[in-house]
Amino acid sequence: MENKYVKYLRNETLPTEFCVGCGCGTVLNLFCHVIDEMQINPDDIITVTGIGCSSWIPSPYFSADTLHTTHGRAIAFATGVKVMKPGKHVIVIAGDGDLAGIGGNHLIHAARRNIGLTVFLVNNYIYGMTGGQVSPTTPSTVNTATTPYGNVEQPMQIAELVAAAGASYVARWTTYHVFHLKKAMKEAISKKGFSFIEICSQCPTSYGKRVGKREGIDQLLDFKENSMNIQNVSGMREDELEGKYIVGKLVERNRLEFVDGLLNINAQFAEGVR
Amino acid sequence: MENKYVKYLRNETLPTEFCVGCGCGTVLNLFCHVIDEMQINPDDIITVTGIGCSSWIPSPYFSADTLHTTHGRAIAFATGVKVMKPGKHVIVIAGDGDLAGIGGNHLIHAARRNIGLTVFLVNNYIYGMTGGQVSPTTPSTVNTATTPYGNVEQPMQIAELVAAAGASYVARWTTYHVFHLKKAMKEAISKKGFSFIEICSQCPTSYGKRVGKREGIDQLLDFKENSMNIQNVSGMREDELEGKYIVGKLVERNRLEFVDGLLNINAQFAEGVR
Amino acid sequence: MGIKRKKIEIEIDERLCKGCDICVILCSEKVFTISKKINSNGYYVPIPSNIENCNGCLICELICPELAVILEKTELDELVAL
Amino acid sequence: MGIKRKKIEIEIDERLCKGCDICVILCSEKVFTISKKINSNGYYVPIPSNIENCNGCLICELICPELAVILEKTELDELVAL
Amino acid sequence: MNIRFSGFGGQGIILSGVILGWAAVLDGKNAIQTQSYGSSARGGSCKCDVIIQESAIYELEPEHNDILITFSQPSYNAFIKSLKEGGHLFYDSDLVTVDTNEFPCNSIPATDIAFKEFKQKIYANMLMLGFLAEKIRFIGFRAIEKSISQYVPTKTIEMNIAAFRMGIDLAK
Amino acid sequence: MNIRFSGFGGQGIILSGVILGWAAVLDGKNAIQTQSYGSSARGGSCKCDVIIQESAIYELEPEHNDILITFSQPSYNAFIKSLKEGGHLFYDSDLVTVDTNEFPCNSIPATDIAFKEFKQKIYANMLMLGFLAEKIRFIGFRAIEKSISQYVPTKTIEMNIAAFRMGIDLAK
Amino acid sequence: MNNQKYLDSLKNKTLFLQGDEAAAYGALFAGCNFFAGYPITPASEIAELMSRELPKSGGYYIQMEDEIASIGAVIGAVWSGGKSMTATSGPGFSLMQENIGYACMTESPCVIVDVQRSGPSTGQATKGAQGDVLQARWGTHGDHEMIALSPWSSQESFDLMIEAFNLSEKYRNPVIFLLDGEVGHIREKVVFPDINELNIYQRNISLEKIDVFGGQRIPPMIEFGMGQRIHVTGSTHKSNGMRDVSSMEAHDTLIRRIYDKISSNRNEIAHFETHYIDNMDYLAVSYGAAARPTMGAVLKLRERGIKIGFLRLITIWPFPIDICTELGKRTKKIFVPEMNLGQVSREIERFVNCPVESVSKIGGISHTIDEITNYISANI
Amino acid sequence: MNNQKYLDSLKNKTLFLQGDEAAAYGALFAGCNFFAGYPITPASEIAELMSRELPKSGGYYIQMEDEIASIGAVIGAVWSGGKSMTATSGPGFSLMQENIGYACMTESPCVIVDVQRSGPSTGQATKGAQGDVLQARWGTHGDHEMIALSPWSSQESFDLMIEAFNLSEKYRNPVIFLLDGEVGHIREKVVFPDINELNIYQRNISLEKIDVFGGQRIPPMIEFGMGQRIHVTGSTHKSNGMRDVSSMEAHDTLIRRIYDKISSNRNEIAHFETHYIDNMDYLAVSYGAAARPTMGAVLKLRERGIKIGFLRLITIWPFPIDICTELGKRTKKIFVPEMNLGQVSREIERFVNCPVESVSKIGGISHTIDEITNYISANI
């Protein structure tokens, strides 16, 4: 017998190559549930991804059209896809290093442009695939393969940044919050315009072991214990929020979607050159 | 007789090549005043810049060490400069296209890293040097050389974005606000950590003429009439703020400066390999 | 509308499970126990030994990183079932 | 501490001025007037024709994009000056 | 025949060249037009070259010109050297002071006339074009007028052609 | 002599190879060590090759191995083909089932012993190294012990050497 | 208005166009319906024209945040049914290199215009050059082949752009359109054809499930949204598109096929033009802007009785080896006027035994006819 | 601890190091005090070692947001007194191309390591290759020369890195350190020297005001903070550094000087090693990883009585033309084993008249000695 959501996967690629207990699998699992519950035909989905463990969630596992691009460029490629296929769900899933590190510029500009992509950024606080180098989201003071004496940089607050850049929908959840996250994924996919979820996820191999959480479950329990809903944090000091995962919906608003904007222009010429 | 601030310029490069009435010259002018009033020896300044009209403010005009880099990369180059010369004032001046368009990723990461650079972003709402193509800050609906039927994108709120990215000091002023801007420049230069001013500036040649403001003064008067201090806008709706320039200081806070962080690590080895 | 009774079946897909034990630990009703049996990929697949305790919260099925938890929830109409 | 009296001199640097007239228009005291005289670069350099009206706000000097406004403000101590 | 138009950005220099080049094509000749652009189009001198030939044109950037038209002192200074021996110089007599008598000179105060007659300095270029076309009869007036009407904004066609014709008259 | 260590990531496979290679160098021989890494080090089989020779080593990736050490069934399956005729197979008898009798086989339940004797499975690799070193006497025990003490964390040197020596004993 | 109507409205028109503009119109005639770009001198005119014309013909123009994003969007559009292109100059072309390799690896048909300017680095931004010829071939990492074309006039810029799209679709490879700042900015007469008489290569699309990345030398494409759930990756992949990054065979098969599909069709892809080669002692080889004064010089030299032939390259990559080899045997010396320090001249050296002399000129001003004439006269 | 003390602590040590690690230690011995990079397989080990060791020697490590930023920071550091480097692999190397051109144009000494992996595009990320050899020469736009070195062992990786820094400083040019994934990841014995006995080229810095960008073939540098208010730009500049983007002469003078400072010193920069060339019928040419099995094959072939010589290139760019030309005259055929589809073999073709045969292997596994031996045996 098989889990009924496995039908959404490319069966020949299973079991996944993710490490034991990796959160990427949970994101994949939830994504299947969401597609199922929303009754979306995978033929109407185009997934776009970059390079990194998290990028493997859609590529190769999820069975839909899949564009596995270069490191950091998923959103740029997805922009071309969405413009030519505005009727499809164009869904980008990739890592923090990929989308917010090297790819940060495409992220903020796509949010600003409000192009109708759905982006799930899997933030595992590290460069997983390359073996555990510091990422833009690695908390300060953590030792990684390239911060052997502790990280002196501040971690990026990606969801807040994307909200400031102009996205139509922004939320943050962790892989522990499977019910909330599932709901948020549905909202994000339904939302017209640029929608974005930062998913805090465990990486036992490359991150967890560096913070004394060697098993996937250890980080999950950390998510469980240290999450706070965004509605409850206003007024709290930066130091009070350290080590906390601020979850919840940050933004939901309506603005002109980019491809609609282009289509409006083209419509002006529908009857002749103006 | 000569204006006494001209001594801060490379005299043989004058008069500037800026168009008549361009705001870049005002930024240059104010910068000279600031250096003079702060009694900073230009030998202690290293200016770093990208490609574009605004990048010409330091290069070639301001007489200090000048690193004129590739388009969008000024902050990346400046990072190497600051790490090796933490005692110097490393000042980046460039345009919106350069620093927030192609260079947006370096901008947000430098802000996050909180490296002690001072960045003056001259926002003229257009790609000036290349002849008036749409920029990430061009207001919606404006016709440019590459948006002949109106811009369908939303303009980027750069100062807000840099604030969200983690900068230590963020302000926005216009070239009309010479006194405020001068003061802000001083604050930015004095501030430890990443400091940033978005300077709204007129570009009669490439932008002004497209919005019916053909002379530099026309845009200056627009700045004068349509600016609102950030302290007075909270609670206002997006549509009420359209066409307004929100000026003032957005952020001032203290965080560990990046190069200090590196120096702390090196200090641990001052007496031997640990 | 009658009272519903739920019938739940749980199985773990041996082919897919990697023995991370997340289901074991996060199940509030302790439905799963760690096994000693290795599957062909070298992983210890948990055993859903206390299915009767399951409250149908679905967390195991949703959170399993390998889509290995097979959970079938059949809702039986009490009136009919009686 | 006595009362200060300001002496102001204004000149425009012909070499640098590009005739944008920003100083002319933004000066609240109408110190400058547009000229008909072209400089060697082909620009019309304004004339600081009403220096006596100057209130010393400095905006012309600060805002001139060409650093062409030469403004000398000498503060004379009233007591000494008397 | 190599013709160079020169002056400040905003004086319609490049448009003059494009119109002339296209007129030459309409007249059955070969023509290419090139221009200087970018930062030098903002501050300093701006130029626009047109080569017109019966035969195929293989040269891209003429070293020397047969005709130089200039609307500003800096551009005159910069380009007078490029004029061939025996070449013709055209200039706006209000804006340019000529310091050589090597060349046959033709000048009108085009900008001033334009402002006086058409209320806008911008018509100076068409005035000069007419003046040039009459002085050096190498492209048919018809072709030039057709070219003008294709390149200027529809609303200004009439004015531009009027200016062009006035230039012709001034040359007579 | 080409030696391949193989198993899962986390079993200390690569460390074994590095220690052996360095020991060979300490023993005055030439040695190179290579490993597979990256994504395949996470999921599937992981391997570490060591080439030891008296003469200079020009080959980089041996096609065939003289010795294969394996700690998992998948890696056994993957690499048994790489073993030369007459090559020696070493494996953890609890984790690997051998389906051929082409090769001289040497096995101990290293992981189980490690867990029982040293409370941690991770010492299985040093047990196996000792076992191998005694069975195939090609590198001095001294050199190996010196290499171990340079490569394992200071606090675990003693335990690792104890495991190594127990491996030797088991082979006697 | 759809593409057909739009193109009908341009039928047989004659215009006075810059090489850049002609290239853009060529793209529209070729069926280009997606352009993503970033402004840069001297290529911005292409973007500007496309932003104005594409909406009229039912296509889409987007200005991206940089050149990397531009080429990314272009490739994304290709797989979503677009005929797509971008245009840039040296600095942007350098930035695009990683994703140009991706386009090669995924066999994504698209056209990348590089309007070459005087480099390296920012160089002389407003001056033309031919300094990116070898970069067009070798700019991205790893083994690959490349198609690159270089027109010498506005009319050829138009015509060749259609050919660029055709080759790109036919060989499923990116095509580099190597304009130079000179040709890009000359304005000259261009005559448009009747679209109905043009030969536009239609993308070879399979409606059935097939191997999109192997099985045949140039497999047909399947696009997104066709329900085939294709997998496109720049990692080494099997013929069905699925990643296989550890097998030597998978890599060898894939890369050699991609390589061979171009190099084995060299003679079909390689366009050139010859003049006076039947009766020559010397040979001039040139292309793009430099070919014009070279042609002028050849005419002059022949007038003077010097027996010189002329080979004008139109396709630069894959390099027209056969014609070079053959002509190399029949000439005492080859002169190669180029606006660079000698790039095509190097390639020629591989195939001939006679001396090859680069007549190089840099600094943004094209050779004059006299310069080339005199140089050749003095060096024969 | 300062650099001197740190290096003293490493004096005469023997370690078992990967080629990557050896390269990093080489850089530390050469005085490298700034590293900016971005992780990528198979180059990450260099960054990791530098992040650990640089602080000990008083230097600085920074991980940037991408490779473009990394090379940018490296160049910024150079002008601020740093001896600086970065390390990447193909995808990152492609991204760096624009700023590598900037480094050439501004004559900024720095070292860029490219640990080549199997491409194009993402290819086989964990497999080694030699596919970026021509990219190292031509990857950036515009005319430029390049220095590139390629070691074949961990020890040479260490030694050659010191040479890389020396050449970079001496010629004021970026140096590409062309490691390959194979050599980068082999672990073998490395013996460190005594720093005091090493020849470290000290940057030529002028304390007086001089022309930093001209006047002499390789002008001394002036760094930021010396009170000289220098002007550094990637646009065409006069010898004093000030931009001059319209004069042909300024460009021609600058670019030809930058070009000639490398190419005219070709024989001083070009290192190679020859074996058995005095008595040969055939010649093998190789470098980097492929040179090892080639050496093994040459030994085997000679044992079998086949008179084959071996030229191992250490410097790839500027290409060692003279030795190739000379040996080309004395051999019937040249065999070039490379882990690519033939890159150095193409360059050799320019200079010899005998047949040049590429013995190419791709797919991430290096040639075996037998493969090369058999190939050569079968093809002589």
Ligand SMILES: Cc1ncc(C[n+]2csc(CCOP(=O)(O)OP(=O)(O)O)c2C)c(N)n1
């Ligand atoms: C241009 C380029 N630079 C670097 C790499 C190497 N690389 C592969 S994945 C990765 C980062 C992975 O981190 P993240 O995106 O956070 O994904 P994760 O593996 O942590 O899920 C990097 C740097 C690459 N493939 N391409």
Ligand SMILES: Cc1ncc(C[n+]2csc(CCOP(=O)(O)OP(=O)(O)O)c2C)c(N)n1
């Ligand atoms: C990589 C690269 N892409 C594009 C360009 C062309 N370019 C030069 S300046 C510029 C933009 C200028 O806009 P901005 O930075 O806003 O400065 P402004 O001229 O408006 O002050 C561009 C796109 C370039 N030089 N390099």
Ligand code: SF4
């Ligand atoms: S390295 Fe981390 S992110 Fe990657 S598969 Fe393993 S646990 Fe998951």
Ligand code: SF4
């Ligand atoms: S184009 Fe605009 S920004 Fe550039 S110099 Fe002119 S006015 Fe200033």
Ligand code: SF4
């Ligand atoms: S959560 Fe899934 S993979 Fe983990 S032990 Fe349970 S069934 Fe197995």
Ligand code: SF4
């Ligand atoms: S503001 Fe300056 S440049 Fe403008 S007119 Fe006045 S003095 Fe001249």
